[in-house]
Amino acid sequence: MSRVALVTGGNRGIGLAVARRLAADGMKVAVTYRSDPPSDLFAVQCDVRDPESVHHAVNEVEQTLGGIDVLVANSGITRDRAFAVMSEPDFAAVMDTNLMGAYRVTRAVVREMMRKREGRIVFVSSVAGLTGSVGQANYASSKAGMIGLARSLALELSPYGVTVNTVAPGWVDTDMTVRLPEKVKEGITSQVPLGRQGSAEEIAEVVGFLASEGSSYVTGAVLPVDGGLSLGA
Numbered sequence: 001m002s003r004v005a006l007v008t009g010g011n012r013g014i015g016l017a018v019a020r021r022l023a024a025d026g027m028k029v030a031v032t033y034r035s036d037p038p039s040d041l042f043a044v045q046c047d048v049r050d051p052e053s054v055h056h057a058v059n060e061v062e063q064t065l066g067g068i069d070v071l072v073a074n075s076g077i078t079r080d081r082a083f084a085v086m087s088e089p090d091f092a093a094v095m096d097t098n099l100m101g102a103y104r105v106t107r108a109v110v111r112e113m114m115r116k117r118e119g120r121i122v123f124v125s126s127v128a129g130l131t132g133s134v135g136q137a138n139y140a141s142s143k144a145g146m147i148g149l150a151r152s153l154a155l156e157l158s159p160y161g162v163t164v165n166t167v168a169p170g171w172v173d174t175d176m177t178v179r180l181p182e183k184v185k186e187g188i189t190s191q192v193p194l195g196r197q198g199s200a201e202e203i204a205e206v207v208g209f210l211a212s213e214g215s216s217y218v219t220g221a222v223l224p225v226d227g228g229l230s231l232g233a
């Protein structure tokens, strides 16, 4: 029986690469999108800021593909600004999508995993959640919060055979980073020990492992996938 996976924000960027990787591994994959579904994957509309929307999306996946065995909580946004001028709405919006969004989708799938006594949950956090990041106090807080949530869940869900792990990508070539000024991009790339940006597919490889049956003895881990950026060299 193929396992069923749900990837939030799986319509582009890292999420899309993850979804394709899980599908290539033989899983039945659903992705969420807000306005632009991919043509090659089963897609459900979902805004992770809205509990009702999350509830409906998870129901639709369960009814169409079956109970969810693998959740990848990947949806995320940035609203970068210097902290002194970062508004409360900008802080709250990032927390609501990144941290509360991960909470909402996990809440929606976890009981079924507990009932089945197996499951894989993978959070897509960020190196910013480990190191902090100038101009990203909101984003780094949300991503650090995801790590605390994942590690708490790893403890709570171990008795039910559900593993919960986090990947912390570094500097990855997607829509999220493509619009940054060239000078900023060069500056960040120069701090990466491996000397280049990562690809969405390189993040997907690691998520694929954590979602696989081969990762059965890994839980509560936080795995930087960042070309060494978090080493702070």
Ligand code: NDP
Binding pocket: 008, 009, 010, 011, 012, 013, 014, 015, 032, 033, 034, 035, 036, 046, 047, 048, 049, 074, 075, 076, 077, 097, 124, 125, 126, 127, 168, 169, 170, 171, 172, 173, 174, 175, 176, 177
């Ligand atoms: P993209 O901007 O390419 O993709 C973001 C995804 O999140 C889209 O699928 C988007 O859907 C979805 N999303 C945003 N807001 C919501 C929402 N309210 N409800 C549902 N889905 C939403 O970025 P990446 O692929 O780069 O980012 C994926 C994850 O990886 C994020 O969590 C990001 O923080 C993290 N990350 C990225 C890094 C990078 O360098 N790129 C580095 C470290 C972490 P829609 O198309 O509807 O907008």
